[in-house]
Amino acid sequence: MKVSECMSRDIRICSPDHTLQSAAQVMADADAGFLPVGEADRLVGTVTDRDIAIRGVARGLAPDSPLSDVMSKQLLYCFEDEETDQALASMSENQVRRMPVVNRDKRLVGIISLADMAREGQGAPAGAALGDIARPRGAKATRS
Known part of the structure; x- marks a missing residue:
């Protein structure tokens, strides 16, 4: 199955200069815990609700701090x-549950998640990937 067959196309994007509070509000409105971060029509990073909580709130950053202070810049x-x-192999290797989807011009076209793949009949592979994602970094996978 191709990624395009099960990805979510209804995506919201924030810019690096959005505030933590505005990004959190976008997440709340979209009922999402993950947002791509773009600038000048290019993907420059991602942010999760966990990034805002752990890298932002836990470190004492103000709600009006820029998203660039907490976003993941690793693309x-x-x-x-x-x-x-x-996609599942990459998610498993990098221990992420969601990834931006781009076309061959590297323009953002969607988001793929383990849940998307499980809904589209890829439950067993998605479950195996989740097991790899949930293990502590550096620990070996238990399946072959």
Whole structure:
């Protein structure tokens, strides 16, 4: 199955200069815990509700602090024309539950999550990937 067949296309994007509070509000409105961060029509990072809580609130950052203070700048993404097993392998290896999806011009076109893949009949592979994601970093996977 191709990533494009099960990804979410209804995405919201924040910019690095959005505030923590405004990004959290976008997440609340969209009922999402993950947002791509873009600037000048390019993906520059991602932010999760956990990033806001742990990297922001726990460190005492003000609600009006810029999102760039807490966002992940490591760009992990997959292509819309990739097979879902490739996306799952990357998610498992990088221990993430969601990834931005880009086209071959590297323009953001969606988001893929383990839940998306499980809903589309990829439950067993998604479950195995979740097991890898949940293990502590550096620990070896228990499956072969």
